[in-house]
Amino acid sequence: MNSDALRADSVRKIYHGRSGPDIEALSGVSLRIARGERIALLGRNGAGKTTFLRIASTLLAPTSGAVEIFGRDALADPESVRPYLAVVPQEGKPFMHLTPREQAYTYLRARGFSRETAKSRADHALDQMGLAEVADRLSITLSGGQRQRTMVATVISTEAPLMFLDEPTIGMDPFARREVWESFRELTVKGSTILLTTHYLDEAEALSQRLYIIDRGRVLAEGTADELKHRVGGTLRVSIVSGDGIAQQLSTFGPLVRDGDIVHVITGPHGLQEILSIAAHANLTATVGPVTLEEAFLHVVGRSIHDES
Amino acid sequence: MTSLNAALPAVARSRWRGLGALIGTELRVQLHELTSIATSFIVQAVFLVFVGVLAREYLSYTLVGAVVFSTFQIGQRVQNEAAWIRIDHKLHELYHASPMTPEAYFLGMSVGVLTAYSAPIVLLFGVADYLVALAAPVALLLVAVLVAEFVFTASVGYMISTWFKNMRSIWPYSTLFFNFFGVLPPVFYPLFLFPKALQPVALLLPTAGGTALVEHADGILPLPTDWVILAAMSLLVGASLAFVGAVYWARRISRER
Numbered sequence A: 001m002n003s004d005a006l007r008a009d010s011v012r013k014i015y016h017g018r019s020g021p022d023i024e025a026l027s028g029v030s031l032r033i034a035r036g037e038r039i040a041l042l043g044r045n046g047a048g049k050t051t052f053l054r055i056a057s058t059l060l061a062p063t064s065g066a067v068e069i070f071g072r073d074a075l076a077d078p079e080s081v082r083p084y085l086a087v088v089p090q091e092g093k094p095f096m097h098l099t100p101r102e103q104a105y106t107y108l109r110a111r112g113f114s115r116e117t118a119k120s121r122a123d124h125a126l127d128q129m130g131l132a133e134v135a136d137r138l139s140i141t142l143s144g145g146q147r148q149r150t151m152v153a154t155v156i157s158t159e160a161p162l163m164f165l166d167e168p169t170i171g172m173d174p175f176a177r178r179e180v181w182e183s184f185r186e187l188t189v190k191g192s193t194i195l196l197t198t199h200y201l202d203e204a205e206a207l208s209q210r211l212y213i214i215d216r217g218r219v220l221a222e223g224t225a226d227e228l229k230h231r232v233g234g235t236l237r238v239s240i241v242s243g244d245g246i247a248q249q250l251s252t253f254g255p256l257v258r259d260g261d262i263v264h265v266i267t268g269p270h271g272l273q274e275i276l277s278i279a280a281h282a283n284l285t286a287t288v289g290p291v292t293l294e295e296a297f298l299h300v301v302g303r304s305i306h307d308e309s
Numbered sequence B: 001m002t003s004l005n006a007a008l009p010a011v012a013r014s015r016w017r018g019l020g021a022l023i024g025t026e027l028r029v030q031l032h033e034l035t036s037i038a039t040s041f042i043v044q045a046v047f048l049v050f051v052g053v054l055a056r057e058y059l060s061y062t063l064v065g066a067v068v069f070s071t072f073q074i075g076q077r078v079q080n081e082a083a084w085i086r087i088d089h090k091l092h093e094l095y096h097a098s099p100m101t102p103e104a105y106f107l108g109m110s111v112g113v114l115t116a117y118s119a120p121i122v123l124l125f126g127v128a129d130y131l132v133a134l135a136a137p138v139a140l141l142l143v144a145v146l147v148a149e150f151v152f153t154a155s156v157g158y159m160i161s162t163w164f165k166n167m168r169s170i171w172p173y174s175t176l177f178f179n180f181f182g183v184l185p186p187v188f189y190p191l192f193l194f195p196k197a198l199q200p201v202a203l204l205l206p207t208a209g210g211t212a213l214v215e216h217a218d219g220i221l222p223l224p225t226d227w228v229i230l231a232a233m234s235l236l237v238g239a240s241l242a243f244v245g246a247v248y249w250a251r252r253i254s255r256e257r
């Protein structure tokens, strides 16, 4: 019983438009997640994250490819793997006329947990999500972020062996996001496997042990956040606004990564002084910092994750 | 780290696991819609008043029809509820990616809605019994008809609910079904007022057929035996097929294409 938690092979998905053209949302995505791993799919809006998550969680049929969950064929026999799954859908909402406590409790009961287990798990998950104070108010009176936390609490309270969370922290304040991250870490320590999607770079970095950068339906890179940063080609980033005019000169110091009209020079400590003086000569402002996942993303995808188009 | 390599917990699988819990959930949710429950028999009440004023002699027919039609309407609510939970809440994904089977999800939601909205039926049933004095076998037949009626509408409603991508596009269909199954055919008025040639056709509808069966058993609507068989078979076969269809469809649609 050492099979991976999830294995996807060349998963393709074409949405057949009823009135518009067909859309190829996934063009052969393969990935492998071992048991107990916390993995993030990082990508811009429309990259195909939700499509992949729904296929992997047996809720959407792929056009072609293979999906195995705990060594079982999830496409041929979804029913056999579903008991091990739990899903936070993108933009889901709890029942408006249940309290968060009722929401989590009734869901656990529907999954077959005993009253005692359901009660203690629901209470624990609500505490973890910082919902203790509003746990007995109807969801209709809660804020968007609190509702989202209710969804996450409901699903993590299952402690299911494999959990899929689609943009779990959307609409949450930074403090709540940290609580969510902490609870995910706890879950994987207990043995659950977590696959989440996000378009927050900090979330992907803080939370995942490995991440997959996905764009236009393809996996463009895979690795730990550190590995991806190293692959950019340096440890420091010098960012120069409107630096196009001196790009030629800058490129001798290391790879350039563009983000709109900002030119990032990826380099090491050695060239720093010289780059700064080149920028100063051209009357341009330069800022220096460590290479972040942002540059790694730009390097791999060619566009910023914030770039809407 | 031993837990990572441990065998997966065995999950006892059963087709109807979680059914009771979902019925309870849905009931709890629906009971917050008291206004909606309280107003759910306004149409029936209005028809009763109209008939009571305009044609008192037909009031018994209208009463039976109102009970049957109320059940039909609850099936329609299942359609809207299933669509709402799927389109607006996406909660169906939580239930589908779980030990619960898609058919338990469908049935749990249906029975939950039925339970919450059954008050009008019980009330009308009481009134009908008081005014028309239903004999025990007739009352039993009425219950059986209501069950078949509900199974039919809730099943068809659940299947229909999955075809829509937004709520707005569902509303016109509710109006359509409402009129096609409830207002036009002989449900609130006796079958013999319906065009003669179309009477057997009306009996094929679960609403009109079910109503006619109960009225026939109660002795207020004489029907030829083959028409009785036609209405009974149509209701029975219709409900069975619809239920089997809904179970099949619930399983199939639990993974979208």
Ligand SMILES: Nc1ncnc2c1ncn2[C@@H]1O[C@H](COP(=O)(O)OP(=O)(O)O)[C@@H](O)[C@H]1O
Residues within 6 Å of the ligand: A015, A016, A017, A023, A024, A025, A043, A044, A045, A046, A047, A048, A049, A050, A051, A052
């Ligand atoms: N039901 C659908 N029908 C047609 N196209 C869709 C559907 N769902 C998603 N798409 C398209 O597939 C692509 C990937 O979408 P999605 O998986 O939602 O991306 P992400 O979750 O990364 O934002 C997008 O171009 C989107 O417009």
Ligand SMILES: [Mg+2]
Residues within 6 Å of the ligand: A046, A049, A050, A051, A090, A166
């Ligand atoms: Mg998405």
